Amino acid sequence: MSDKNRIECLYLSQEDLLEAGCLDMRMAMDAAEKAMLGFRSEEILFPDKIVQIFNEATQERINCLPATLLPEKICGVKWVSVFPANPEKHGIQNLSAVVILSEIETGFPVAFMDGTLCSNMRVGAMGGIAAKHFARQDSRSIAFIGSGEQAKMHLIAMKTVVPSLEECRVSAKYDYEEEQFISEMSRIFTDMDFVASGTDGQKAMDGADILVTATSAQAPLLKAAWMKPGAFYSHIGGWEDEYEVAKQCDKIICDDWETVKHRTQTLSRMYKDGMLGDDDIYANLVEVVAGEKPGRASDTERAYFNAVGLAYVDVAIAHAMYQRAKDADKGKRMSIQETMIFQHENLSEYIRI
Ligand SMILES: NC(=O)c1ccc[n+]([C@@H]2O[C@H](COP(=O)([O-])OP(=O)(O)OC[C@H]3O[C@@H](n4cnc5c(N)ncnc54)[C@H](O)[C@@H]3O)[C@@H](O)[C@H]2O)c1
Known part of the structure; x- marks a missing residue:
């Protein structure tokens, strides 16, 4: 069977990213600066975010923030949870995130990765760029x-x-x-x-x-x-x-x-x-x-x-991290599908009618 319908992506945990040397503020600042200039030149698609709030008082929420880097042919989304009461209530972190990156030649996903590191690094990187000048x-x-x-x-x-x-x-x-x-x-x-x-x-x-x-x-x-x-x-x-x-x-x-x-x-x-x-x-x-x-x-x-946060910068930093981690041979290849639905030879055994 041809594997041309196989879809796989690179799974990158936070530890994979750290081991690949992605906690590199200069890399993040370079990616952020390039993204800011790219956005101005209309090389970035940046639709509105989607916000779902679960508790008005504590503002517990999950936001969905997409962006596309047209020159890099990468579309990404950050799925970020903000639960401000977490540290006091549960002794755990407030913010956690994952990122999905897809290429836009075929639309297939290329990476599923931790997004907490790049999200926090984006906040730092923007502050760092400002401090460099001011x-x-x-x-x-x-x-x-x-x-x-x-x-x-x-x-x-x-x-x-x-x-x-x-x-x-x-x-x-x-x-x-x-x-x-x-x-x-x-x-x-x-x-x-x-x-x-x-x-x-x-x-x-x-x-x-x-x-x-x-x-x-x-x-x-x-x-x-x-x-x-x-x-x-x-x-x-x-x-x-x-x-x-x-x-x-x-x-x-x-x-x-x-x-x-x-x-x-x-x-x-x-x-x-x-x-x-x-x-x-x-x-x-x-x-x-x-x-x-x-x-x-x-x-x-x-x-x-x-800085209030521009999520296309997160996607740009995540993409830089993905490339560095891929070059360092970190992470795991993760199969999303082996072939198309109706090409599975034993589909008749799996189907429930
Ligand atoms: N601007 C952005 O792009 C951006 C991005 C992510 C998070 N944030 C915001 O940054 C803030 C910090 O996020 P975090 O992940 O570090 O949160 P965190 O829960 O890890 O830390 C919050 C800190 O606030 C301190 N604090 C709370 N009330 C205080 C008070 N009355 N006096 C002194 N200190 C007090 C706590 O002691 C704690 O150290 C949050 O408001 C978050 O929403 C902003």
Whole structure:
């Protein structure tokens, strides 16, 4: 029997991706930059996402986010679960995802893979690209409110683009979360000093060169007075900072302001409350990547970056990971079908009528 109707794809677990060297923030940033430029040149199809919310109070949801990279002839979808109560309720992670990639010559799938790694790396990569242009390159200290998965990945991204970072201060809702962050991240960055704040946001953030908020809270945790001139702030979660933080910043940069302004994070709230308008936004990140607008212009300006998430970037990073893992011979070939339905010789034995 010819196997031309065989469909198989590469199954890649998170461990396969890690062993293949996919936790590579430079690879993710390169893929993200290429995707942002490709989207502007209409080389990417990016339909609306589909959202299914199961609990309005906790916002537990599963989102389906498709995108097609036309030059690469790859169509992908991220199927992502966001369950904010997971860490406190079950001691497990908030976000988990899988990605399916298909080629668009025949439409057959080529990969079924973990999507949590690429999803979290996308958040870090976008923050990293922003920091490359807007953080002071002599930054020494980085501080976090929120010490979960996004915070950890953000530290990797920031240290990649600003290697001079030598001190990391962290605050979270509970002491044990700060301790876990420090124990996990100090194994990776042995050249950095880590300081737990004892859940005191001010102790962590006040006077830091780079500030990151990555919380599941909906409250103005970061105060404007703690952000010194010259600091760079990456805002990851929902409502996490008082309005004065953005108001005092010299430059506000988004991944896509049109998307950001219709969501629920601080900048979106400010827009809806009439406290922030289109003219207050310095740039979408792609304009800086394309060299149309300059990054930091002085040592004293404060910069505010907010990315709401563009899923075509996730698909682009997942595709880069798939190629690297395939080249490294990682993962398992998984058969989806051996032949077409009616070509199975023993179909008459299987059929139920
Ligand atoms: N912008 C994006 O593209 C993007 C992508 C993924 C996730 N997110 C958001 O990023 C946020 C963090 O995600 P995560 O996966 O790291 O979550 P997580 O559950 O792993 O971590 C959440 C952190 O928030 C802290 N926190 C909660 N309430 C707090 C409070 N009152 N004070 C101080 N700290 C508090 C917790 O201690 C914890 O460290 C979430 O809001 C998530 O929705 C954004």
